[in-house]
Amino acid sequence: MTARRHLAVSMLKREYMMISTSTQTASPDCIPCHLTQNAACNLLAMVITLSILLISGCSSIQSAPLPTSTTVLAQLEQNSHPKIPQESTPLHLPVATPTPASSPTATPTPSPFFRGPIAIGTSVAGRDLEVFQFGSGDSQRMIVAGIHGGYEGNTIRLADELIQVLTAKPDLIPTKVTLYILRSLNPDGEARSDSYKGRANENLVDLNRNWPAYWQSTWPLEGCWTYTYVSGGSHPASEPETRTLMNFLLTYQIESLISYHSAVLGIFPGGQPPDPASISLAEAISNVSDYPYPPIETGCQYTGQLIDWASLQGIAAVDIELTNHEDTDLWQNLKILEAFLAWDQDQPNP
Numbered sequence: 001m002t003a004r005r006h007l008a009v010s011m012l013k014r015e016y017m018m019i020s021t022s023t024q025t026a027s028p029d030c031i032p033c034h035l036t037q038n039a040a041c042n043l044l045a046m047v048i049t050l051s052i053l054l055i056s057g058c059s060s061i062q063s064a065p066l067p068t069s070t071t072v073l074a075q076l077e078q079n080s081h082p083k084i085p086q087e088s089t090p091l092h093l094p095v096a097t098p099t100p101a102s103s104p105t106a107t108p109t110p111s112p113f114f115r116g117p118i119a120i121g122t123s124v125a126g127r128d129l130e131v132f133q134f135g136s137g138d139s140q141r142m143i144v145a146g147i148h149g150g151y152e153g154n155t156i157r158l159a160d161e162l163i164q165v166l167t168a169k170p171d172l173i174p175t176k177v178t179l180y181i182l183r184s185l186n187p188d189g190e191a192r193s194d195s196y197k198g199r200a201n202e203n204l205v206d207l208n209r210n211w212p213a214y215w216q217s218t219w220p221l222e223g224c225w226t227y228t229y230v231s232g233g234s235h236p237a238s239e240p241e242t243r244t245l246m247n248f249l250l251t252y253q254i255e256s257l258i259s260y261h262s263a264v265l266g267i268f269p270g271g272q273p274p275d276p277a278s279i280s281l282a283e284a285i286s287n288v289s290d291y292p293y294p295p296i297e298t299g300c301q302y303t304g305q306l307i308d309w310a311s312l313q314g315i316a317a318v319d320i321e322l323t324n325h326e327d328t329d330l331w332q333n334l335k336i337l338e339a340f341l342a343w344d345q346d347q348p349n350p
């Protein structure tokens with residue numbers, strides 16, 4: 001973490017604590033919270049935190065330097081995660097550094113932490129695939145945005161907003177969870193266009209049709225909202241973006257996954273037919289959102305999809321389609337984030 005971002009985050013944390021802590025001497029800015037102590041107070045604190053973040057924190061997040069290869073290699077040597085298969089694209093993920101206990105008698109609770117952006121691979125055109133990591137718990141979860149590039153660019157903006165919120169409030173991550181956010185799986189499409197021309201990757205492959213699950217090189221376009229030529233690739237997992245994410249999901253033993261899309265159709269559980277864990281996750285998300293569930297059927301034949309491949313690996317996975325191609329639906333997706341982090345495969349949904 002750069003000194004600049006560290007300072008910005010520290011300021012934000014301090015600001016939030018001033019607002020939300022009632023037992024300490026309140027400054028004039030804290031008076032409403034000091035008096036009311038209700039949920040609106042917490043909402044106000046969040047809004048102020050977000051506002052400050054948007055003013056002071058965003059540029060520092062965007063400008064955070066990538067780790068050098070030397071640093072990454074040194075960190076990987078200490079990594080307790082499974083080793084990366086040799087034939088795979090190398091991953092560059094640093095390992096968590098535990099915060100030293102303040103005294104020998106301190107309760108050994110894991111410290112929330114943040115790292116990113118971390119390049120885990122590159123696109124066809126050589127752009128970095130960037131992951132942010134939050135928390136250090138045993139349950140590995142992941143959010144993927146931008147699989148359809150600039151055409152669904154609001155999913156990338158949503159990912160950036162979630163990253164900003166979690167950077168300001170890392171304690172939103174439960175101690176049992178590690179959350180990874182891949183902000184843009186298709187940066188080449190993102191750079192090309194924010195119209196349908198930005199949907200595929202640099203090889204004109206639809207990255208959500210390239211996975212080794214019910215794969216086909218082409219499919220009927222009827223009902224699929226596809227307005228230009230795209231393919232499923234020359235073979236399953238032909239694209240570096242697909243292989244990089246596949247390698248990451250397996251190496252870090254991701255247990256549950258949200259893949260963001262836009263627009264309109266709702267929440268899709270992974271699997272053909274959907275598996276029970278993915279259905280459970282879709283229901284938990286549906287309980288806190290307005291997105292259609294079951295999803296809207298358009299007659300599209302879904303081949304080579306990320307969530308179907310994830311389902312075959314035992315990963316609970318859902319696609320979520322935002323309301324349109326412009327809005328990020330941030331507040332709704334903060335509730336979804338909370339539900340996603342709290343979701344337990346072994347517990348029935350409330």
Ligand SMILES: [Zn+2]
Nearest residue numbers: 148152261262
């Ligand atoms: Zn999509």
